[in-house]
Amino acid sequence: MKLHMKGLSRPARLYLLNGFVGALCMLQLAACTGNDRSDGYGNFESTEIVVSSEADGKLVHFGVREGSRIAKGAVVARIDTLQLHLAKVQLEAERQGLVKKKAEVAFDAGVYRQQQRNLQRDLDRYRRLVREGAVASKQLEDLENQERVIERQTGAVVARNPEISDQIASMDARIAQIEDRIDNATIRNPIAGTVLTTYAEEGEITAYGKALYRVADLESMYLRAYLSGSQLSQVAIGDEVNVLVDDAKAAGRVLRGRVTWISSKAEFTPKIIQTREDRVTMVYAVKVLVRNPDGLLKIGMPGEMQFRKNR
Secondary structure (H helix, E strand, O other), X not given: OOOOOXXXXXXXXXXXXXXXXXHHHHHHHHHHHHHHOOOEEEEEEEEEEEEEOOOOEEEEEEOOOOOOEEOOOOEEEEEOOHHHHHHHHHHHHHHHHHHHHHHHHHHHHHHHHHHHHHHHHHHHHHXXXXXXXXXXXXXXHHHHXXXXXXXXXXXXXXXXXXXXXXXXXXXXXXXXXXXXXXXXXXXXXXXXXXXXXXXXXXXOEEOOOOEEEEEEEEEEEEEEEEEEHHHHHHOOOOOEEEEEEOOOOOOOEEEEEEEEEEOOOOEEOOOOOOOOOOOOOEEEEEEEEEEOOOOOOXXXXXXXXXXXXXX
């Protein structure tokens, strides 16, 4: 573009030049504003878990404080298990008695089998003597009757083994149930995160299913943003996007994010959300994963997203 200033006075030239520079700056500002405008707006959220009690009893230990950071698997609370331990001791004693009883049954069965073997030798000898006519057949019949009695006694003793074995198996199952209840009385933190709220205090009586505290993973935050239907074709799960948050100035901090979820259903625009097209009333929610190791992002904090592929 050329400016023809020949024949113009110096003040006229300055006036015309200033007007041209001002118009050029306005064009550049408009272009930059159009390019830097965000594609989606929303708020940050995190994965929150409400940890509840899995046993009934008194909280003898509860080491959770709001704002504290807890590692995954850390023991944070214990519920009194004295009665469970006493019940376990009783069952173990009953089981030991059944084991001894089973050993006695096995011993009795061995005694009867030995008697059968001894009697069988006598029967073989008496049958030979009866054939030779050396003894009366009545003695042989008495021995045969005695053999049948011992055989029934052996069968009765052996039949007690499965019953005792079933009782021992039932006892083992009951002991395992108590051990599981004792283990559930120890509360372990499910995820590494920060405690947001506590709902109990040490010394209180708790119950199964009662909430104890709420924990959130604040190192991995999600921006739930909203896009219009015309913008869906520009984004896919796995895409990297720019996430803008307020710093010293509005939207002054740019972070890297990745789209992890796109809603399959449209919804009305939330009242707190602004979109690129003000007249849009139906939008689609998306989730953008953003790492937050320095704790910059907070739950509920507003944020913006920009498509990187178009920039």
